[in-house]
Amino acid sequence: MSLLEVDAVTKRFGGLTAVSRFSLTVGAGEIVGLIGPNGAGKTTVFHLLSGFQVPTEGTVRFKGVSVVGAKPHAICRRGLARTFQIVQPFVNLSALDNVMVGAFNRTDEVAAARRRAVEVLDFVGLGARRDVLARELTLPDRKRLEMARGLATQPELLLLDEVMSGLNPTEIEEIIGLIRRIHGQGVSLLIIEHVMRAIMALSQRIVVLHHGEKIAEGGPEAVARDPKVVGAYLGEQS
Amino acid sequence: MAAEALGGLALGVLLAAPPFLPPYFLEILISVMLVGYLGAAWNILGGYAGQFSFGHAAYFGIGAYTSTLLFLRLGVSPWLGMLAGGVLAAAFGLAAGYLSFRYGLRGPYFSLVTLAFAEMLRVIAVNTKAVGSSLGLVIPNREPAPVNFIFAGKLPYYYVILVMALGAVWITRVVSRSKLGYSLLAIRENEDAAEASGVDALGMKLRAMAISAFLTALGGTFYAQYFAYIDPTITFGPSVSIQSLLQAIVGGAGTVLGPVIGAFVLTPVSELSRAAIRGRAGVDVMLYGLVLILVISFLPQGIMGWVRRRR
Amino acid sequence: MTADLLLQALVSGLLLGGVYGLVASGLSLIFGVLRIINFAHGAVMMLAMYTTYWLFTLRGIDPYLSIVVTGPLFFLIGMLIERAVIEPNRFAAEHNQLLLTLGLALFLENLALVLWQGDFRTVRPSYASASFVVGEALVEVPRLVACGGAIVMAVALFAFLRLTDVGKAIRALSEEPEGAMLMGIDVRRIRAVAFGIGSGCVAVAGALVTPFFYVAPDVGESFNIMAFVVVVLGGMGNFVGALLGGFIVGLAESLGATLLPGSLKQLVVFALFVLVLLSRPAGLFGGGRGR
Ligand SMILES: Nc1ncnc2c1ncn2[C@@H]1O[C@H](COP(=O)(O)OP(=O)(O)OP(=O)(O)O)[C@@H](O)[C@H]1O
Ligand SMILES: [Mg+2]
Numbered sequence: 001m002s003l004l005e006v007d008a009v010t011k012r013f014g015g016l017t018a019v020s021r022f023s024l025t026v027g028a029g030e031i032v033g034l035i036g037p038n039g040a041g042k043t044t045v046f047h048l049l050s051g052f053q054v055p056t057e058g059t060v061r062f063k064g065v066s067v068v069g070a071k072p073h074a075i076c077r078r079g080l081a082r083t084f085q086i087v088q089p090f091v092n093l094s095a096l097d098n099v100m101v102g103a104f105n106r107t108d109e110v111a112a113a114r115r116r117a118v119e120v121l122d123f124v125g126l127g128a129r130r131d132v133l134a135r136e137l138t139l140p141d142r143k144r145l146e147m148a149r150g151l152a153t154q155p156e157l158l159l160l161d162e163v164m165s166g167l168n169p170t171e172i173e174e175i176i177g178l179i180r181r182i183h184g185q186g187v188s189l190l191i192i193e194h195v196m197r198a199i200m201a202l203s204q205r206i207v208v209l210h211h212g213e214k215i216a217e218g219g220p221e222a223v224a225r226d227p228k229v230v231g232a233y234l235g236e237q238s
Numbered sequence: 239m240a241a242e243a244l245g246g247l248a249l250g251v252l253l254a255a256p257p258f259l260p261p262y263f264l265e266i267l268i269s270v271m272l273v274g275y276l277g278a279a280w281n282i283l284g285g286y287a288g289q290f291s292f293g294h295a296a297y298f299g300i301g302a303y304t305s306t307l308l309f310l311r312l313g314v315s316p317w318l319g320m321l322a323g324g325v326l327a328a329a330f331g332l333a334a335g336y337l338s339f340r341y342g343l344r345g346p347y348f349s350l351v352t353l354a355f356a357e358m359l360r361v362i363a364v365n366t367k368a369v370g371s372s373l374g375l376v377i378p379n380r381e382p383a384p385v386n387f388i389f390a391g392k393l394p395y396y397y398v399i400l401v402m403a404l405g406a407v408w409i410t411r412v413v414s415r416s417k418l419g420y421s422l423l424a425i426r427e428n429e430d431a432a433e434a435s436g437v438d439a440l441g442m443k444l445r446a447m448a449i450s451a452f453l454t455a456l457g458g459t460f461y462a463q464y465f466a467y468i469d470p471t472i473t474f475g476p477s478v479s480i481q482s483l484l485q486a487i488v489g490g491a492g493t494v495l496g497p498v499i500g501a502f503v504l505t506p507v508s509e510l511s512r513a514a515i516r517g518r519a520g521v522d523v524m525l526y527g528l529v530l531i532l533v534i535s536f537l538p539q540g541i542m543g544w545v546r547r548r549r
Numbered sequence: 550m551t552a553d554l555l556l557q558a559l560v561s562g563l564l565l566g567g568v569y570g571l572v573a574s575g576l577s578l579i580f581g582v583l584r585i586i587n588f589a590h591g592a593v594m595m596l597a598m599y600t601t602y603w604l605f606t607l608r609g610i611d612p613y614l615s616i617v618v619t620g621p622l623f624f625l626i627g628m629l630i631e632r633a634v635i636e637p638n639r640f641a642a643e644h645n646q647l648l649l650t651l652g653l654a655l656f657l658e659n660l661a662l663v664l665w666q667g668d669f670r671t672v673r674p675s676y677a678s679a680s681f682v683v684g685e686a687l688v689e690v691p692r693l694v695a696c697g698g699a700i701v702m703a704v705a706l707f708a709f710l711r712l713t714d715v716g717k718a719i720r721a722l723s724e725e726p727e728g729a730m731l732m733g734i735d736v737r738r739i740r741a742v743a744f745g746i747g748s749g750c751v752a753v754a755g756a757l758v759t760p761f762f763y764v765a766p767d768v769g770e771s772f773n774i775m776a777f778v779v780v781v782l783g784g785m786g787n788f789v790g791a792l793l794g795g796f797i798v799g800l801a802e803s804l805g806a807t808l809l810p811g812s813l814k815q816l817v818v819f820a821l822f823v824l825v826l827l828s829r830p831a832g833l834f835g836g837g838r839g840r
Contacts, residue, residue, distance in 0.1 A: 524655070
């Protein structure tokens, strides 16, 4: 049994099929990359996995149990956390309070949640900014905050939706390092990313989505050489 | 430190000064405490969870009618009736909240539906003979009887509402420093992100609703005992709902002391304006409207938010 | 319950429904463009009714004729309110904008109370009690005129929204705000105009009902609540829905009044309101964004 098993999932919005018979597994300890051109349906897949949207067809099993129809918080409680492509910090709360909200996923004690949040903030490199209101953080810091909040829930699987977009090369390097350290703590990851260099370096396996369908899957080199993948990305540019 | 000293001083004055106040000022202080209390109750749902109820009169009325009917019809002490009213209001709040939240009513739609619930109760009360219809209910026996929440003079009522207001502030403080408080703030800020972080938004909002409704109902019982008269418009009408949210908005929604501070500012404004322009009803509420516009425009976080930013 | 009474209820309901429709169209227009539920809509109507009253009482100007004054006047007042009160808070939190219009409503209503006290005033021109009988139902002429006038006004509004550049800009803004911004529409101006038109509509509605209604500071409240119900029923920002919703609510209210004792008719309207909100926040006829 894999950690995450997605089987033939379809999502339709009226006439538009955003995701079509999509299957995917993520094993414990894996880092899997999910790539595809704009509008391919990647974020929709995340919504389906995390309970924000319900698949039109197909099943999603996490740790062997179906999570279709479960509320997002219940899925988070089971150990699947996510970030949002457009970061969603609690803007009027401090960085620490933001992360504490995540930490309460595993404890009811304020002191314990605070300890956990401080730890995670230090871990992602925001320790010095913990008392700053989220609205005052820079974009790179907000991306870190987004990851910290997810991490504070103590997930077994963390979904990251384009946490590197809008960052400069140095910042991207730092995030790559951070993701490696998260992985080092035993967290499995499913990563959506447009920054190819990063996804190639991080992923053990890459899944390519195009028009809602999986067109390729395999190791980074194999996928990069796949003519269908190259075609999908070239088609996007023309 | 300075803030704590100031708080202690204020508390001392509130406890010690009233026996020496002329009746007029005592009455004003009682209304400050009552609306401050109602504001604090509203604040838990509106200020912390960000669910702007426009219908807290529903809970106020349930509280007032439950204890008064139990007392008049069955001779049950209003102290007990108060609890019964609180429980009933919490149950009503849970039902109304479950329906509203379950069907995804957010923001202004939630405000509208809560307004409608309160208005429905008002219409029902107006049309129900058993609860006195539009004539309302009078508590006739004014023989002082502390066990029945009837006192000689205003002073004891003052201490009752003072304790209630302090209690509401204390509860707010406890909530704000608990998992519930953090969850409510997260929901107010961004419900989706809160859910993604493991916050059971529906459950937490319902908890806030139950606490808020329960406390508001106790205020209703206090009102009934203090004025010895209730009717559907006074208790279920929109003005109680507006009063409750006004104190919190002006003082600072989502802060522990905001509603009480708001009450200390708004009530004197209303009293002074009424004294200045005699014989013209509506001056006070007109000014409330103006204050509301000005506060939203210039102090969107209320007085407490402004104080905090200046520090 | 006799058939006559039911017929009578149908007629009264439909006639008042037209007015509700016009009031709600204005509310819906404002919501469509500004994304604000305007709690002060009824207060504007009340002020228009007082204007009608004073024009009639002091100058002897016929209520219907006074529309040429009240309509444009309240269009301007609406624009002014938008510019002075709403616009500065355009980016305030949604609930704060709601409170802003609530504050405005409290202010205007109680201003009227301070100025003119709470007594009920009436405007009774010679034709106030004119009526005729159709089948078994009595049709009061002023109510018929109000309904007809409201429909004419609503149709004129639709035509305006379809045919003029300003109207098209309003529709663009309420249907696709982002797109409209890109098309180079002067959003600030259109917002003020929309608020003005909405206020003008409700002012006309106010003038139309004065010959058979009373005038008092809180007279707008019940119309405001009705308009909320209508707009929720018809779909926020959906103008045709607002007119249809007006008739439904008018009917529900007057059937409720006939079938239920006392003021329980209001219960019917509120129940309808809650049911529609809970089941379809986008309204029965779709349209504007609900949630
Ligand atoms: N709630 C929705 N209603 C209707 N259509 C939607 C909805 N959400 C997404 N879509 C559509 O589904 C398709 C897939 O969108 P999605 O956001 O999943 O793409 P993506 O791969 O994440 O793209 P990007 O790389 O730009 O983030 C798009 O065509 C989008 O317009
Ligand atoms: Mg995406």
